[in-house]
Amino acid sequence: xxxxxxxxxxxxxxxxxxxxxxxxxxxxxxxxxxxxxxxxxxxxxxxxxxxxxxxxxxxxxxxxxxxxxxxxxxxxxxxxxxxxxxxxxxxxxxxxxxxxxxxxxxxxxxxxxxxxxxxxxxxxxxxxxxxxxxxxxxxxxxxxxxxxxxxxxxxxxxxxxxxxxxxxxxxxxxxxxxxxxxxxxxxxxxxxxxxxxxxxxxxxxxxxxxxxxxxxxxxxxxxxxxxxxxxxxxxxxxxxxxxxxxxxxxxxxxxxxxxxxxxxxxxxxxxxxxxxxxxxxxxxxxxxxxxxxxxxxxxxxxxxxxxxxxxxxxxxxxxxxxxxxxxxxxxxxxxxxxxxxxxxxxxxxxxxxxxxxxxxxxxxxxxxxxxxxxxxxxxxxxxxxxxxxxxxxxxxxxxxxxxxxxxxxxxxxxxxxxxxxxxxxxxxxxxxxxxxxxxxxxxxxxxxxxxxxxxxxxxxxxxxxxxxxxxxxxxxxxx
Amino acid sequence: xxxxxxxxxxxxxxxxxxxxxxxxxxxxxxxxxxxxxxxxxxxxxxxxxxxxxxxxxxxxxxxxxxxxxxxxxxxxxxxxxxxxxxxxxxxxxxxxxxxxxxxxxxxxxxxxxxxxxxxxxxxxxxxxxxxxxxxxxxxxxxxxxxxxxxxxxxxxxxxxxxxxxxxxxxxxxxxxxxxxxxxxxxxxxxxxxxxxxxxxxxxxxxxxxxxxxxxxxxxxxxxxxxxxxxxxxxxxxxxxxxxxxxxxxxxxxxxxxxxxxxxxxxxxxxxxxxxxxxxxxxxxxxxxxxxxxxxxxxxxxxxxxxxxxxxxxxxxxxxxxxxxxxxxxxxxxxxxxxxxxxxxxxxxxxxxxxxxxxxxxxxxxxxxxxxxxxxxxxxxxxxxxxxxxxxxxxxxxxxxxxxxxxxxxxxxxxxxxxxxxxxxxxxxxxxxxxxxxxxxxxxxxxxxxxxxxxxxxxxxxxxxxxxxxxxxxxxxxxx
Numbered sequence: 001x002x003x004x005x006x007x008x009x010x011x012x013x014x015x016x017x018x019x020x021x022x023x024x025x026x027x028x029x030x031x032x033x034x035x036x037x038x039x040x041x042x043x044x045x046x047x048x049x050x051x052x053x054x055x056x057x058x059x060x061x062x063x064x065x066x067x068x069x070x071x072x073x074x075x076x077x078x079x080x081x082x083x084x085x086x087x088x089x090x091x092x093x094x095x096x097x098x099x100x101x102x103x104x105x106x107x108x109x110x111x112x113x114x115x116x117x118x119x120x121x122x123x124x125x126x127x128x129x130x131x132x133x134x135x136x137x138x139x140x141x142x143x144x145x146x147x148x149x150x151x152x153x154x155x156x157x158x159x160x161x162x163x164x165x166x167x168x169x170x171x172x173x174x175x176x177x178x179x180x181x182x183x184x185x186x187x188x189x190x191x192x193x194x195x196x197x198x199x200x201x202x203x204x205x206x207x208x209x210x211x212x213x214x215x216x217x218x219x220x221x222x223x224x225x226x227x228x229x230x231x232x233x234x235x236x237x238x239x240x241x242x243x244x245x246x247x248x249x250x251x252x253x254x255x256x257x258x259x260x261x262x263x264x265x266x267x268x269x270x271x272x273x274x275x276x277x278x279x280x281x282x283x284x285x286x287x288x289x290x291x292x293x294x295x296x297x298x299x300x301x302x303x304x305x306x307x308x309x310x311x312x313x314x315x316x317x318x319x320x321x322x323x324x325x326x327x328x329x330x331x332x333x334x335x336x337x338x339x340x341x342x343x344x345x346x347x348x349x350x351x352x353x354x355x356x357x358x359x360x361x362x363x364x365x366x367x368x369x370x371x372x373x374x375x376x377x378x379x380x381x382x383x384x385x386x387x388x389x390x391x392x393x394x395x396x397x398x399x400x401x402x403x404x405x406x407x408x409x410x411x412x413x414x415x416x417x418x419x420x421x422x423x424x425x426x427x428x429x430x431x432x433x434x435x436x437x438x439x440x441x442x443x444x445x446x447x448x449x450x451x452x453x454x455x456x457x458x459x460x461x462x463x464x465x466x467x468x469x470x471x472x473x474x475x476x477x478x479x
Numbered sequence: 480x481x482x483x484x485x486x487x488x489x490x491x492x493x494x495x496x497x498x499x500x501x502x503x504x505x506x507x508x509x510x511x512x513x514x515x516x517x518x519x520x521x522x523x524x525x526x527x528x529x530x531x532x533x534x535x536x537x538x539x540x541x542x543x544x545x546x547x548x549x550x551x552x553x554x555x556x557x558x559x560x561x562x563x564x565x566x567x568x569x570x571x572x573x574x575x576x577x578x579x580x581x582x583x584x585x586x587x588x589x590x591x592x593x594x595x596x597x598x599x600x601x602x603x604x605x606x607x608x609x610x611x612x613x614x615x616x617x618x619x620x621x622x623x624x625x626x627x628x629x630x631x632x633x634x635x636x637x638x639x640x641x642x643x644x645x646x647x648x649x650x651x652x653x654x655x656x657x658x659x660x661x662x663x664x665x666x667x668x669x670x671x672x673x674x675x676x677x678x679x680x681x682x683x684x685x686x687x688x689x690x691x692x693x694x695x696x697x698x699x700x701x702x703x704x705x706x707x708x709x710x711x712x713x714x715x716x717x718x719x720x721x722x723x724x725x726x727x728x729x730x731x732x733x734x735x736x737x738x739x740x741x742x743x744x745x746x747x748x749x750x751x752x753x754x755x756x757x758x759x760x761x762x763x764x765x766x767x768x769x770x771x772x773x774x775x776x777x778x779x780x781x782x783x784x785x786x787x788x789x790x791x792x793x794x795x796x797x798x799x800x801x802x803x804x805x806x807x808x809x810x811x812x813x814x815x816x817x818x819x820x821x822x823x824x825x826x827x828x829x830x831x832x833x834x835x836x837x838x839x840x841x842x843x844x845x846x847x848x849x850x851x852x853x854x855x856x857x858x859x860x861x862x863x864x865x866x867x868x869x870x871x872x873x874x875x876x877x878x879x880x881x882x883x884x885x886x887x888x889x890x891x892x893x894x895x896x897x898x899x900x901x902x903x904x905x906x907x908x909x910x911x912x913x914x915x916x917x918x919x920x921x922x923x924x925x926x927x928x929x930x931x932x933x934x935x936x937x938x939x940x941x942x943x944x945x946x947x948x949x950x951x952x953x954x955x956x957x958x
Contacts, residue, residue, distance in 0.1 A: 033602055036559065037589070040552030042602050045617070048548050069527050073519030074553075074591075074622055074638055075575075080515065097579040098591065101637075102626030103572055110516070112553075112577065112591070123512055123521050138524070142622070143553055147581030159553055243827075290744075 011341075013280050018224045023153070025274055027276070029283045029342050039151045039158030043267070046342065049291035050270055051161065055141065057193050058163065058265070058286070067137040067165060072119040073084050074142070075110035080118045084243040087117060090210020094146040096158075112145040117211065117236075117262055120166035121244035124258075128168060130249040134258060135178070136168040154271035155228075155479045162266035168246070168258040172237070175259035176214075179235040182263040183216045186231040194269065195286035195393040196220045197401055198230060198275050199424065199474050201450030206433040209262075213237040219449045221401040224276035225422025227476040228450050230272055233263035271479070276397050277366075283343025284366050285420045286393055287386040293384060295339040296325040297349030299332055309355050313348070313378070320379055340365060345389050346382060366393055372430065407458060414463050414475075418443035424476045428469035430462035439464055439475065449474040490820075492759050497703045502632070504753055508762045508821050511632045516632045518637030522746070525821065528770035529642065529749055534620065536767070537642065537744070540664050546616040546644060551598040553621070554589035559597045563722045566596060569689020575637075591624040596690065596714040596715075596741055599645035600723035603737075607647060609728040613737060614657070615647040633750035634707075634958045641745035647725070647737040651716070652957050654890035655693075658714040661742040662695045664708040673748065674765035674872040675699045675755050676880055677709060678903065678953050680929030685912040688741075692716040698928045698953065700880040704901025705804035706928050706955040711753055712742035750958070755876050756845075760891035762822025763845050765872055766865040773861060774818040775804040778811055778830030788834050792827070792857070799858055800865070819844060824868050825861060845872055886937060893942050893954075903955045907948035909941035918943055918954065928953040 011024035026032050031047030043051065059069070075098060082088045091114045098110040113119070124136060141163050151157045165182060169175040183200060190196045198220040208215040213232035220230045238257035241247070247255045277284040287293050295318060298310040307327055314325040324344075326335050332349070339347055349361040360378060362371045366389055373381045404423025408414035417425050418439075425446070429435060436448050455472035462469045490503035505511050510526030522530065538548075545548040554577060561567045570593045592598070603615060618902060620642045630636045637800055644661060648654040662679060669675045672753025677699040687694040691713035699709045717736035720726070726734045756763040766772050773796060777789040786806055793804040803823075805814050811828070828840040841850045845868055852860045887893035896904050897918075904925070908914060913926050934951035941948050 033605060035552050035556050035598070036601060037556060037598075039550040040554060042552065042598075043550040044606075045547035045549055048550055051550075052548065068524035069531065070524055071513050071522040071527055071530075071622075071640060073516040073521070074624070075516050075519060077516060093582055095579075095581070096577045096589075097576045098578040098590075099578045100574075102628070109579075110575075118522075119514070119516075122515060127523075143550075145553070149581070161550060266797060456809070 011280065011282065014223065014278075018248045022271075022274060022279070025278055025282055026153045029471075031270065033219050034153075039148050041153050041157050043161075046291055047270065050285070050289050051267060051274070053289040053291065054078055054193070054269060055163075055231070058185075058189055059141075061189060062139050062163075062165070065137075065181060065185060067139045067167075070138045070140055071142070072113075072116050072123065072140060072211050073120050074113050076113055076116075076118055077108050077110055079108060080122060081111050083118060083121075084211050084240050087211035087240075091115065091146075094148075096145045096147055099293040104237060105389055113142075114146045115262075115264070116140065116142075116144075116145055116164055117166065117240060118244075120247060121240045121260075122261075125244050125246045128246055128248050128258060131170050131251055131318045134168060134170045134248060135174065137165075137178075138167065139163055151477075152271075154267050154274075160266050160268070162264055164264045165262060167261045168241075169261070170248070170250070170256075170258065172259045175261050176235055177212065179216060179233045179261045181432045182261070183218065183231075183233040186218050186233070186263070186265060190218060190220060190230065191394065193280050193286070193288045193396060194273055195288075196230075196272060197394060199450065199452060201452035201474065203232075203450055204429075204433070204436060204473070206436050207448055209234045211236060211239060213239070217450050219476075220272050220276060220397075221404055221424060221476075222272070222479070223400060224275070225404045225477075226275075228268070228272050228275070228479045230269065231263070231265040234261060236262065237259040275402075275479075277393055278343065282341035283339070284393070285343035285345060287345045287390050290343065290345050291322060291342045292324045292339070292342065294323045294346050294348055295323075295335075295344045296323065296350065297335050297339075298325075298327055299349055299354075301327055303352045305355060306350065306352060310350050313350065313360070313375070317348075317379060317382065321382060325347040332398065346385060348382075364389055366396075407461050408467075409459050410463055414439065415442055418475075422477070424449065424474050426458060426472060426474060427463035428458050428461060429471050429473045430465055430467045431470040432462075432465070432467075434453065435462060435464035445477050446475050447478060449478070481795045489763065490759065493702065493757075494732070500759070501750075501753060504757055504761055505632045510749065513632075513898070514789055518627050520632050520636050522640075525770055529752070529768055532768040532770065533748060534642075534670070536662065537664075537668055538620075540668060541618050541642075543757050544616075544660060544664060546618045549617045549619055550790070551592075551595050551602070551619060553592050554630065555592055555595075555597055556587050556589055557691070558587060559601060560590050562597060562600075563690050563719050566690035566719075570594065570625075573627070575624045575626055592621075593623055593625045593698075594741075594743070595619065595621075595623075595643055595724075596645065596719060600719045600725060600739075600743075603647050604723050604725045607725055607727050607737060610649050613647060613649045613727060614653065616644075616657075618642055618647065620645040631750075631958075633746055633753075639745050639747065641743055643743045644741060646740045647720075649727070649729070650733075651738045654740050655714055658693065658695060658712045658740045658742070662697065662710075662712040663742070665697050665712070665742070665744060669697060669699060669709065670873065672765070672767045673752055673755075674767075674869050674876060675751060676873060676877040678880075678929060678931060680931035680953065682711075682929055683908075683915060683927045685915050685953070686927055690715060690718060692718070692749045696929050698955075699751050699755060699876075700883055700903060700955075701751070701756070701958070702879060704956075705958055706881045706903065707747070707751050707754070709748065710742070710744035713740060715739040715741065754958075755823065755879075756872055760816075761820035763872070764822035764824060766824045766869050769822065770801060771803045771818070771821065771823045771826050772800045772865060773802045773827060774814075774823045775802065775827045775829065776811055776814050776818075777804075778828055778833075780806055782831045784834060785829065785831055788846075789829055792829065792839070792854070796827075796858060796861065800861060811954060825864060826869070827857075827861075842920055843868055845875075887940050887942050889942055889945075894921055895917065897925050897954075901956070903928065903953050905935065905937060905951060905953060906942035907937050907940060908950050908952045909944055909946045910949040911941075911946075912945070914941060915945035924956050925954050925958060928955050928957070
């Protein structure tokens with residue numbers, strides 16, 4: 001039979017060729033398919049199911065913090081995009097432009113949204129009148145387009161799925177609180193759901209979002225020592241409000257400009273999941289986003305009673321976990337490899353001897369550890385095991401991040417570290433973007449990741465230029 | 480205080496000006512806002528919350544029938560769109576074209592997807608190899624663009640949100656079964672969740688979807704006698720499969736073309752909700768999609784114990800129903816009007832005298848009926864009332880549809896009915912599209928809605944031309 005012949009092929013080793021290992025995984029775990037539409041990807045059912053689990057979890061966190069979902073148009077007229085000067089400069093080079101609609105040339109071309117600050121502002125100008133209309137705490141789930149020359153699934157594509165929060169507040173203080181609150185929501189989500197630790201802090205002026213007064217970022221560390229900008233949260237001040245003439249009547253009966261934030265995360269998080277946790281046998285998914293949490297594999301399934309018992313277990317366990325019973329005619333070995341490739345956190349093996357002993361075998365995907373567990377209370381054992389897997393995956397990722405975090409006190413040390421030790425480099429900085437430019441040039445791409453909330457004191461001078469230091473900065477290469 | 484002065488203004492009467500009544504409602508119930516992006520709308524939090532409830536319910540039904548969600552690119556290269564001749568002819572005139580990306584003129588222009596048959600087919604060509612890969616049961620939630628000259632919120636906009644199912648099957652029989660299964664899923668959803676009855680059946684050849692061999696439709700009747708195409712389900716045969724060279728190795732080891740379906744519904748359903756159920760005081764929402772199912776309004780809330788008891792009730796009831804407690808300083812009368820405008824199915828009033836009697840007042844939005852209910856077991860009373868409201872709303876909508884369904888046996892009767900009695904006209908038809916054209920011309924827009932699954936015999940001849948009749952057809956004007 002055709003499908004029986006299909007073997008689970010080995011993938012490229014992670015240590016040998018990280019980039020090829022990554023694309024092997026996204027393809028063989030059936031997360032995405034390439035498309036003939038340049039720079040765009042097809043997100044296949046297994047990949048999209050991960051995204052649905054991410055969405056459900058994040059959306060709950062957004063709603064618990066008082067946010068509401070809306071939907072804005074996908075097109076931005078050029079004149080609207082141009083209203084905020086810094087913003088348009090940042091995005092215009094990446095825009096896809098609609099110039100023809102319904103067979104006619106448009107009088108004004110429309111940008112396919114790369115982000116929606118301008119559309120939210122246009123709407124806020126209409127619905128914000130008094131301080132009683134504030135805060136406005138809106139979020140949107142949608143796709144955005146940023147024209148890219150070189151692309152990689154989930155990490156950099158011309159179209160991607162994301163959420164973008166856009167909020168308006170009475171005071172600067174409230175808006176700044178919101179900016180940090182949402183960064184914390186992201187940090188909690190990364191830790192509690194994706195099992196991914198990260199460095200958080202604010203971006204240098206050079207690395208800020210187009211039009212923002214402050215940009216905060218969450219920067220997880222990939223297994224190979226390359227960082228990823230995992231989510232950002234921006235404080236805009238009242239710059240957009242002024243450009244879009246958004247005012248409210250304050251408690252003092254005078255007109256004021258509200259203060260604005262925006263914050264976003266995207267399908268790029270699936271790329272982070274892969275590059276933080278997975279291994280040479282394929283995906284390793286944290287249990288809380290895994291589309292299948294438990295795969296039940298009957299052993300010697302033709303023997304009397306095996307499939308009956310497997311079905312009985314399935315009926316019980318599928319009420320509590322996202323469970324798949326694979327009773328196809330593939331061999332158990334093929335099935336093991338298949339669910340390992342797909343990163344299913346726990347495999348449950350059940351054969352005639354297990355049934356005799358009223359037990360089953362639980363096998364962890366992350367460590368390959370085998371556990372013999374009584375069928376009485378197996379649901380409780382699985383629930384605890386899933387939590388333990390989550391905690392262990394987080395701990396290992398944290399260990400990797402620590403191992404890949406280095407310190408440099410002067411320029412030679414910096415360049416040497418950048419060359420030989422992939423990962424974060426902690427180093428003091430004078431605050432001058434010229435040093436950021438120099439470091440990027442000399443190291444072939446190392447950039448400032450962020451100024452952490454708690455800076456260590458690694459000396460008094462900038463590791464690049466030797467002038468007095470202002471901040472400790474995390475540096476690193478990025479996806 | 481500014482907000483206190485804001486009154487709930489009256490809206491246009493439904494019988495006086497249906498179109499204005501409709502736009503008054505979408506605006507005053509804060510469902511949508513108009514946008515400067517021509518033909519596009521902003522879906523505001525209250526409108527989007529209805530869509531989220533619709534999505535959650537439908538998505539569950541799709542998954543229960545074995546479907547998986549995916550995400551395809553939003554752009555379709557012109558050459559891809561042109562692969563299926565009938566399809567491109569149907570959609571090309573409505574396309575929005577991206578011609579510039581990242582500051583450069585594209586070598587091939589890209590259509591912003593009006594529907595995604597072509598993209599699904601391109602993907603299916605890669606992932607379908609043998610009969611073991613079938614069926615493929617994919618669905619996608621996304622936005623699509625069809626350039627429109629005149630637009631109306633939810634009913635006809637240049638961009639709208641929808642779901643599109645695209646499936647591939649081994650045999651014609653299976654594909655035809657799927658087409659009807661999904662029409663039934665839509666019909667059940669309309670009845671069980673939206674409380675909307677409808678006529679269902681197949682479209683005449685003239686009204687079929689571009690490229691389809693058969694199109695089935697669900698046609699609910701609006702309050703004013705105009706029909707709405709509420710969802711469609713298409714059988715494509717193997718036309719696309721041939722155009723896209725999608726083949727599978729069959730059980731006979733030979734290559735075959737798979738058989739295809741697609742089916743879709745959109746935010747237009749929110750338009751149907753409004754036009755079927757609402758009245759001169761605003762929205763009337765069926766309980767299962769209402770963002771707020773229960774509004775608790777304290778009466779004389781400054782009196783001792785009222786707010787305490789209201790909060791106690793809120794804490795209990797919000798676990799079971801989507802509940803809002805409004806303890807703002809607006810007057811009870813203002814709040815009543817506000818939640819009526821928003822279509823909240825049940826209002827719970829609670830004042831000092833009610834508390835003395837250990838009771839509260841429940842007021843139905845749909846009938847204004849007042850019920851005095853003991854606080855003991857009030858949760859059960861509300862659950863039953865919400866179900867009763869749903870059933871009664873469905874029954875009234877069914878009654879309206881029956882009242883607005885007429886019969887015509889000859890051309891004079893047809894024209895007379897079309898002129899004086901808004902609604903469906905049941906009439907015999909010869910099967911010739913020339914009669915459809917003639918009827919449309921003479922009546923100013925009456926079109927065939929569908930050939931129902933169970934045709935009545937209203938005579939032997941076509942009501943238009945007098946030649947022998949082939950089918951009984953539902954006719955009507957449409958949105």
